[in-house]
Amino acid sequence: MAEEAERKPVLETVQAEGTDGNCVTFVLHDEDHTLGNSLRYMIMKNPEVEFCGYCITHPSESKINFRIQTRGGIPAVEPFRKGLTDLMDVCHHMLSTFEASVKEYKAQKETEMD
């Protein structure tokens, strides 16, 4: 029990009374525009999302309020999860494309030097 009290929160959710999971505010700790804006873009690309936005509560605190409202009765956690997975896929693809491109450039330089 003491361990749980010492552990810093990573993700919290805030939900208004009476709404059934369609509109949720996620509080992401230790994050800023880096993840906030890129995640917002990925989630906005989801047609099931009616509203998606984030804000930094106070510049002295490093946490963001990330709000998702869904269109058709889908729980808000789903687009959140999908957005994170999509962003991971984008990063994977970028990494492999970038490394291939660097390799190609290096190989081209080698042949030019010879």
Place this chain on the structure above:
Amino acid sequence: RHVGKMAERGSLEEMRSRVVLGEFGVRHVHTTDFPGSYPGYTDAWDPVTFRQGFHVDVTHMDEGLLEFDLVGIDAAIANAFRRILLAEVPTMAVEKVFVYNNTSIVQDEILAHRLGLIPIQADPRLFEYRSQGDEEGTEIDTLQFQLKIKCSRNPRAAKESSDPNELYINHKVYSRHMTWVPLGNQADLFPDACFRPVHDDILIAQLRPGQEIDVLMHCVKGIGKDHAKFSPVATASYRLLPDITLVQPIEGEAAEKLKKCFSPGVIEIQDIKGKKVARVANARLDTFSREIFRHEELKNMVRLARVRNHYIFSVESTGILPPDVLVSEAIRVLMGKCQRFLDELDSVPTD
């Protein structure tokens, strides 16, 4: 009506894909291609479309500088990489300085500050972060350096000489005087590694005879968010690809004038049937000084714009890690962030 629709389609494409630089402002800055914004366009996230439209071109690479193009992603993600390169890719830097003797005129804290800013040639991926509350440091998270130097008078100097280089020995303290002191089993773990500052010739302090500096330094792993000394890039920046279109053909004197308004190499004058005709040769070279808007007769003949999803990145490393490794690490940091929240989402159902 048909012509009107074509013009509409053209301006719609412009709104979706270009950032237009007008005389008094910039238009269409924000990304608007989200589902539902435009009738007739789906704009939903499609990995297949993304992969087809995305590509990376490396234009220049050497040990210090990498320039590459990222085509087909949005500003949010490109900016995320820029921010991560500046502030969240870890490096090793001097954090604690144990001052045994400092009789120089540089104060202890100023000396410690300067030592912290020296880039250290040590691959941060070989080390761990120091655990919270640990004051001593272990061999897995700390690198130890020693700087011990004493200035003395040169007995062999000429009598009337006034050149300090002749009169004194060791009067300039350089970063090459920092020596690595292996901790614990580091000597066995890294037999070939040579941990030293990236540059040998960083002037740390100046001494006169009798002054001495004897300090022990502990390097730890950190990120730029904590202190700028941990930032692995000299700078990382991007710009959008310029797109210059001549709305009307420009000839003769006006063509020459047009050429002077842009950076060299952007506008090319061709000789067609005796007349000088201007043509956009390489818009990429332009730095958008907006000189064209100072000329009444030319400002409406050119459209200055930028392609919204084409980023020309420039990453300059401080020398700790090669710049292409830095970009790979930055992408991994973003993946790590996403994974952290995915894991948190998956672990919550235990409540």
